[in-house]
Amino acid sequence: xxxxxxxxxxxxxxxxxxxxxxxxxxxxxxxxxxxxxxxxxxxxxxxxxxxxxxxxxxxxxxxxxxxxxxxxxxxxxxxxxxxxxxxxxxxxxxxxxxxxxxxxxxxxxxxxxxxxxxxxxxxxxxxxxxxxxxxxxxxxxxxxxxxxxxxxxxxxxxxxxxxxxxxxxxxxxxxxxxxxxxxxxxxxxxxxxxxxxxxxxxxxxxxxxxxxxxxxxxxxxxxxxxxxxxxxxxxxxxxxxxxxxxxxxxxxxxxxxxxxxxxxxxxxxxxxxxxxxxxxxxxxxxxxxxxxxxxxxxxxxxxxxxxxxxxxxxxxxxxxxxxxxxxxxxxxxxxxxxxxxxxxxxxxxxxxxxxxxxxxxxxxxxxxxxxxxxxxxxxxxxxxxxxxxxxxxxxxxxxxxxxxxxxxxxxxxxxxxxxxxxxxxxxxxxxxxxxxxxxxxxxxxxxxxxxxxxx
Amino acid sequence: xxxxxxxxxxxxxxxxxxxxxxxxxxxxxxxxxxxxxxxxxxxxxxxxxxxxxxxxxxxxxxxxxxxxxxxxxxxxxxxx
Numbered sequence: 001x002x003x004x005x006x007x008x009x010x011x012x013x014x015x016x017x018x019x020x021x022x023x024x025x026x027x028x029x030x031x032x033x034x035x036x037x038x039x040x041x042x043x044x045x046x047x048x049x050x051x052x053x054x055x056x057x058x059x060x061x062x063x064x065x066x067x068x069x070x071x072x073x074x075x076x077x078x079x080x081x082x083x084x085x086x087x088x089x090x091x092x093x094x095x096x097x098x099x100x101x102x103x104x105x106x107x108x109x110x111x112x113x114x115x116x117x118x119x120x121x122x123x124x125x126x127x128x129x130x131x132x133x134x135x136x137x138x139x140x141x142x143x144x145x146x147x148x149x150x151x152x153x154x155x156x157x158x159x160x161x162x163x164x165x166x167x168x169x170x171x172x173x174x175x176x177x178x179x180x181x182x183x184x185x186x187x188x189x190x191x192x193x194x195x196x197x198x199x200x201x202x203x204x205x206x207x208x209x210x211x212x213x214x215x216x217x218x219x220x221x222x223x224x225x226x227x228x229x230x231x232x233x234x235x236x237x238x239x240x241x242x243x244x245x246x247x248x249x250x251x252x253x254x255x256x257x258x259x260x261x262x263x264x265x266x267x268x269x270x271x272x273x274x275x276x277x278x279x280x281x282x283x284x285x286x287x288x289x290x291x292x293x294x295x296x297x298x299x300x301x302x303x304x305x306x307x308x309x310x311x312x313x314x315x316x317x318x319x320x321x322x323x324x325x326x327x328x329x330x331x332x333x334x335x336x337x338x339x340x341x342x343x344x345x346x347x348x349x350x351x352x353x354x355x356x357x358x359x360x361x362x363x364x365x366x367x368x369x370x371x372x373x374x375x376x377x378x379x380x381x382x383x384x385x386x387x388x389x390x391x392x393x394x395x396x397x398x399x400x401x402x403x404x405x406x407x408x409x410x411x412x413x414x415x416x417x418x419x420x421x422x423x424x425x426x427x428x429x430x431x432x433x434x435x436x437x438x439x440x441x442x443x444x445x446x447x448x449x450x451x452x453x454x455x
Numbered sequence: 456x457x458x459x460x461x462x463x464x465x466x467x468x469x470x471x472x473x474x475x476x477x478x479x480x481x482x483x484x485x486x487x488x489x490x491x492x493x494x495x496x497x498x499x500x501x502x503x504x505x506x507x508x509x510x511x512x513x514x515x516x517x518x519x520x521x522x523x524x525x526x527x528x529x530x531x532x533x534x535x
Contacts, residue, residue, distance in 0.1 A: 009515075010484050332530075392515075
């Protein structure tokens with residue numbers, strides 16, 4: 001059989017060797033193909049569900065959640081997580097978190113309705129964000145949802161709504177503060193240092209139309225400095241203890257928000273995210289130790305709420321894609337064009353996503369640019385990446401895409417693909433169908449004078 | 456089209472151009488093509504040889520060979 005005697009082919013590559021400055025890390029010496037996700041072959045998944053394809057591992061979600069919960073619960077007596085809907089609001093994903101015990105944390109009426117639809121009781125939906133209409137307030141008050149007030153206009157508006165309804169809403173204020181990390185997130189909530197937060201607290205208590213049940217903060221995003229959380233926890237505890245001293249009121253919960261980093265590598269970072277990202281234990285140690293030492297009587301320690309999203313879901317998400325073409329740029333660099341781009345992988349604007357071939361490959365690497373399929377110059381998934389020789393039709397796996405991509409993706413030029421969840425028994429479930437042209441055009445209408453064409 | 460005389464190729468894919476001091480690494484398929492170039496094989500002959508030796512379709516073979524020769528040109532490894 002002549003065919004079987006032939007050698008396995010690999011695209012010829014040649015790469016100039018440059019002696020750079022010595023460093024202790026050395027160069028990448030090989031590629032580890034990522035052929036399976038939770039026991040399912042990438043090629044089988046794409047054959048069945050198409051390419052590109054988002055894949056979510058339920059097992060990884062649950063393991064990550066339990067790791068995070070235990071890190072806090074082993075250090076603090078009363079811990080509650082609230083799933084950050086904006087990070088990934090696929091219903092199946094939200095329900096995994098809710099099954100694990102997470103409440104819901106939402107920042108819009110749309111997300112609020114999703115949480116209700118997922119069966120979360122109203123009093124376990126934390127309503128955050130600067131955008132809440134009078135009707136949003138009305139619904140949240142009637143459902144007994146904790147409303148986290150962002151600004152004075154919201155505070156006064158809520159007083160009006162609650163007066164009309166004759167009900168006392170459960171509220172918290174969002175507090176922003178200097179934690180020593182720049183940029184300081186002062187656009188949301190009331191400032192601690194200039195006394196605005198205290199003024200808002202005083203107004204709520206003295207107006208006596210609402211029940212101040214909590215204090216909320218969210219000091220930043222992708223926070224690599226865990227000590228900032230100790231500063232934040234200390235200032236939150238200070239406010240709660242002052243409320244107790246001055247008004248005799250016990251604050252029921254301190255919501256420390258989220259912002260924990262995932263293991264993705266930020267653009268421009270010198271070291272890989274897997275090497276420098278703090279663990280859940282690092283964050284928990286700073287927050288819990290500070291709160292326990294803050295001066296609360298042990299039986300009065302408030303409930304500690306955490307709204308971290310990214311660190312809980314990033315690892316569970318994969319994006320599978322297929323090589324559309326290879327080409328050479330004018331300077332000789334290789335360009336590989338994938339069937340997914342920034343339209344699906346919004347986070348490629350700020351991460352250097354890890355990418356792996358999904359089939360066996362050699363250890364020869366070429367410097368390459370990884371482009372998406374859009375006919376737009378911005379569509380660059382990786383500006384500089386070493387890739388093994390890949391042929392048209394080969395598949396790639398992008399890692400840690402669970403956060404913000406399935407919510408911030410764009411329906412731009414191309415349609416959005418299927419999303420599959422692999423359950424703990426290794427069974428794939430389609431949790432969001434790919435879009436069709438009809439899905440989008442049904443929202444449009446054509447004025448009658450534009451109906452006929454004569455080309 | 457022929458490989459420059461100043462270019463040395465090792466069995467394991469290390470390539471050195473003595474006239475410029477440039478060194479390169481190439482994979483086994485690349486090493487094979489460089490050796491065929493040294494022997495003076497033409498594009499057409501190399502394409503036929505690749506198709507005979509490797510599991511590869513004609514279109515991929517032609518695209519990859521074109522790309523590789525372009526790279527060799529860019530790296531000043533073949534005679535003008």
